[in-house]
Amino acid sequence: MNALSGIRSVGVVGGSLGGLFQAVALADLGLDVTVWERSAGRPHDRGAGIVLQPSVAWFLKMFCGADPDRVSVPVTHRQFFTADGRSHRTPMRQQMISWGSIYQPLRDKLDHGRYREGQLVDALTPRPDGVDIHTGDTVRPVDLAIIAEGSSSRHRELVTRGGDPCYAGYVAYRGVIDEAELPEALGAVFRNRFSFFDGDRTQFLCYFIPGALGAVGPGTRRMNWVWYVRADEAELDRITTDRNGAARGLSLPPGLMAPPVHTELLDRARRVLPQPMRELVEHTREPFAQAILDGRVPRMRTDRMLLTGDAAFVVRPHTAASAMKAAEDAIALFTALQQFPSPEAALDAWAQNRIAEGTALHHRGVALGRRLGLNGPGGTPSRLPREGRRPL
Ligand SMILES: Cc1cc2nc3c(=O)[nH]c(=O)nc-3n(C[C@H](O)[C@H](O)[C@H](O)COP(=O)(O)OP(=O)(O)OC[C@H]3O[C@@H](n4cnc5c(N)ncnc54)[C@H](O)[C@@H]3O)c2cc1C
Known part of the structure; x- marks a missing residue:
């Protein structure tokens, strides 16, 4: 006998990577899994690059049958620039992937009956051995609810007090450029390398x-850059107010940067960055930006409700671990439900393990x-969200 005899149905609230990792792994155990995702259609691919960590590669291979080598771009070296454009290299093999190339194989594993898009979960009501999931006029009882609502989770407070994310005091400007649009000499500087410039x-x-469609052959890929720049909250508001004057809060999507902010970005690039990186910023048509957040919960389980992914911990991107953490939340639950004799023992062990890892x-x-x-300032993040801020 194991924990699975007490859990047959699972409701996953949020159908991005965190929810999908959980849903795919639990469906593999034979559980009756349903995902509710408030957005309709394929979620916007943030166009962003992700370091493919071994646990994500393992997950894609084991649960989705995807060959990590065919969906990622290899690098062989790390390359470090100084401000005058000189560089040195050190060997380090890694694989780089995009958000969309992780999302798609996971999404393909769940048919439409299991993945209900365009449906907002408005309430969760705990019962002694499960949870009622409310969407509009419909109530669906499940044995286990997994809250995968991301950093601005509305149901986090049902599991724990505290844990709302804070602004860490800096933003990531980002850009993506089709390889075919890069001058050959510039592309050659960065090919097969993970390149860094650490300035003041x-x-x-x-x-x-x-x-864009997952192609990994030379000439068909995209260059992905990230530039971390300090900004106080007033500056963050200015950066994320779009070209139409709308305050976007914690992130600014591609194509909407206000012209003065774009001009400043280019000026700053010319002042601060080594030449090849400056040229990347200049070649980027639609830079975007997002605030860097810290989120940390003291607990991840209450009764039959669990927090997963960014709803639990929002970690700094320097760890290259956000997607990895979400995958490992799912792998750990998949394992615990098979190893422990009761749901309570399995869920407790899972939560303890994941709190330790996330912390x-x-x-x-x-x-x-x-x-x-x-x-x-002082290394102490200021509190977010402020009233009226739009979530990520
Ligand atoms: C703008 C952005 C850029 C990122 N870029 C990178 C990157 O480059 N590299 C990297 O490693 N990681 C990146 N991450 C983080 C990474 O995507 C996440 O850490 C990881 O995918 C886990 O996210 P998640 O699924 O827990 O949360 P999210 O990706 O935030 O997804 C939460 C989902 O829940 C849905 N939802 C929320 N509430 C409800 C509700 N009540 N009912 C139904 N649906 C609901 C939302 O619509 C959303 O689809 C980025 C995240 C964001 C937000």
């Missing part, structure tokens, strides 16, 4: 990721931010 309280990094990652991310000189 700033860091720029870049690498190639799969193309360690959180500390590592803050320490990396401090080492780069990026943390906000």
Whole structure:
């Protein structure tokens, strides 16, 4: 007898990577899994690159039958620039992937009956051995609810007090450029490399990721760059107010940067960055931006409700671990439900393990931010969200 005899149905609230990892792994155990996702259609691919960590590669292979080598772009070296454009290299093999190339194989594993898009979960009501999930006029009882609502989770407070994310005091400007649009000589500087520039309280990094439809052949990929820049909250508001004057809160999508902010970005690039990286910023048609957040919960389980992914911990991107953490939440639950004799023992063991891992990652991310000189004044993040801020 194991925990699975007490859990037959699972409701997953939120159908992005965190929810999908859980749903795919639990469906593999034979559980009756339903995902509710408030957005309709394919969620916007943030166009962003992700370092393919071994646990995500393992997950895609084991649960989705995807060959990680065919959906990622390899790098062989890390390359470090100085402000005058000189660089040195050190060997380091890694694989780079895009958000969309992780999302798609996961999404393909769930048919439409299991993945209900365009449906907002408005309430969760705990019962002694389960949870009622409310969407509009419909109530669906499940044995286990997994809250995968991301950093601005509305149901986090049912599981724990505290844990709302804070602004860490800096933003990530980002850009994506089709490889075919890059001058050959510029592309050659970055090919097969994960490139960094650490400046005065700033860091720029870049690498190639799969193309828009997942293509990984030379010439079909995309260059992905990220530039961390300190900004107080007033500055954050200015950066994320779009070209039409609308305050976007914690992130600014591609194509909407206000012209003065774009001009400043280009000026700053010319002042601060080594030449090849400056040229990347200049070649980017639609830069975008997002606030860097810290989120850390003291608990991840209450009764039959669990928090997963960014709803539990929002870790700094320097850890390259956000997607990895979400995958490992799912792998750990998949394992615990088979190993422990009762649901309570399995869910408790899972929560203890994931709190320890998430807390360690959180500390590592803050320490990396401090080492780069990026943390906000005094290294103490200010509280978010403020009234009226739009969530990510
Ligand atoms: C703008 C952005 C850019 C990122 N870029 C990177 C990156 O480059 N590299 C990296 O490693 N990680 C990145 N991440 C983080 C990474 O995507 C996440 O850490 C990881 O995918 C886990 O996210 P999640 O699924 O827990 O949360 P999210 O990706 O935030 O997804 C939450 C989902 O829940 C849905 N939802 C919320 N509430 C409800 C509700 N009540 N009912 C139904 N649906 C609901 C939302 O619509 C959303 O689809 C990024 C995240 C964001 C938000």
